[in-house]
Amino acid sequence: MKKRSALLALASALLLCAASISASMASQQSNTSGSPVRIYVEPVLVGQESPELIEMDAKVNSYVSQYPSVFSGTYISTDSSGLTVGVVDQNDPAADALKALVGKLDPTSSFITIIPARYTWNDLDKIRSSIVDEYMTGGSGVSGVGVDASQDAVLVEVPRDASGLDLTNNPIAIKLTQQYGSAVMFQESAGETSATTANNDISPHFGGSGYKWYDAAGSVASGYCSLGFPVKVNNVTYGLTAGHCRPGSATNYVNAYSVGGVSSSLYFGSLYTTTWIGTQNTYGDWSLLKGSGYNPYVYNGPVGSSTFLSVVDASFYYPSVNSGMCSSGARTGQICRYKVFQTGWCEPYDGVTTCSLIRMKSDQNNDGSYDCDGWYYGDSGGSIYAGATGGVRAFGIASAITTECPAAGRFYYATSLFGVSRWNSGASMPLAP
Known part of the structure; x- marks a missing residue:
């Protein structure tokens, strides 16, 4: 029987996004x-977003994402204390509705600022x-x-x-x-490279668990990857993972099993659909597994840990710039203190251009100096999320990292759930009770 801790500590969930990103700066020459x-x-970048700001950000960003022809987007302040929204047309009814929403969420105007913007999203x-x-x-x-x-x-x-x-x-x-x-x-x-190399996760599978591809004869592909989240399409629940994980055009790799071995209880499923290679430049780097069980929980400890958190919300849009993120994968376990730099990013890796990405860096010491201590090979497809009241909020899956580790820190690239919703607007995520 699978051993999973029932420790869903709210405090842990609220600390998941313990760091946020500072706003970028530009000079003109x-x-x-x-x-x-x-x-x-x-x-x-300094400071940490408060739980209160995290929840305000989620509500405002969800609203703003519905009107990309009115707003430029949202971002967290450089000291992680506030949220800013850019509005191009101040006279649009959507702008008036935003002001009303902000008035309810932040009646003392302590957290949220609305400013004029030049360009819409x-x-x-x-x-x-x-x-x-x-x-x-x-x-x-x-x-x-x-x-x-x-x-x-x-x-x-x-x-x-x-x-x-x-x-x-x-x-x-x-x-x-x-x-x-x-x-x-x-x-x-x-330069960039994909993040492709644990546990013995049995069905129904959780985010952050690891799997390998096997052919019909039982031969295993090199390397391993991680599971992200459950995704429901047409009332069927699939497992979301990275598209590049399945070996290229090698269609003989038909079944996925836990890193721990091959048995019916360790079965991760077979391929339902993938963007790799063909539509990753529109929808991002992802695929859906079918035929096993996939549950809305994410492993939140080191590799081998059985503790987990509930997935209580999912954003099928990009996160706010400067907000904090976490990852969970089979190679490195849970890592937090990533900071979002840009969204809607496109980057070539593994020889193809991939879009619908979230571009981030890691700051594990929370000192404003970026590092290379985030996810790594084997974490591809793993869960990318932020803290939420009672659990975590899903945002995407791990996709790629920069090849080298410069003094300024490595870039980390995650495929946003926005890419999944662009593929099928009816896609949703089952949530934990």
Whole structure:
């Protein structure tokens, strides 16, 4: 019989997002063409979001996400004490309704600020999509791109110029600035790789448990991956995991079993559908497993631990920029204190461009210095979540990490549940009672 602790301590849940991200900062410099190029400067992030702010953020972000043609997005302040919402059309009825909602949630105006914005989320997402089509799908000159609500702009990663030109004189930065003006900003990139390598999790499976693919003859694929969350489509519950985990086009890998071995109780399922490879540039890096049981709980201890937390909410939209996240995977167990930098991110890894990503960094000491101590190979497909009253709120699954560990810390990329909802607007998540 599976041993799972019933310790669903609320205190643990509320500490899951113990850190938040500071707002990014940008400066403007001039290049030889005379056009201003916005240079992205990574911030030093301090503080922790209070449980009260976490709940306000969830409610406001959920509302704002319904009106992407009115709002630019939401983000947490640099000291983690407040929430900001950007509004482009102050006279839109949706803006009036937001003010009423904020008045109820924050009657003393202690936490939430509404400010004017230049670009709506739809404006920025359209620019992001155009850059992906022109510079990433074609494989020329851009290594990553996504939306940063805290900057009211699209952040573009470009490779370091081989001739030594700085970003202010980078030809692609100049061209995109001339095309989109202040709506774009730039950063030099580092290489990426997928996060593909535990336990003996039996059905029904929890988030953060590990599995391997086997062929019909019983031969096992190299490496292992992790399970994310249950997802319900047309009244059938599937297991959400990373799409890149199943070996390429090797269709002979038909069944998934626990890392612990092959038996009926350790069966994780077979492939129902996947975005990999073909639609990952629209929906993100994910697949659905079928044929086993998948429950709304997440392992919240080190590898081998049996303690878990309840999944009490799910966001099928991007989290607020600067908010805190946690991960749970078969390689590293639970890790918190990630900070969201950009959303709607697109990044090439494993030879293909993948979108619908959340771009994060880890700050395990909570000192504003980013590190490389987040998830790792084997955690792909694992749960990405934030604290919520009574448990956790699901946001996505682990997808990729930067190859190297620079002094400024490694980037972590998670596929957002937003990608799943784009694929099927009727998709939902069963929640714990």
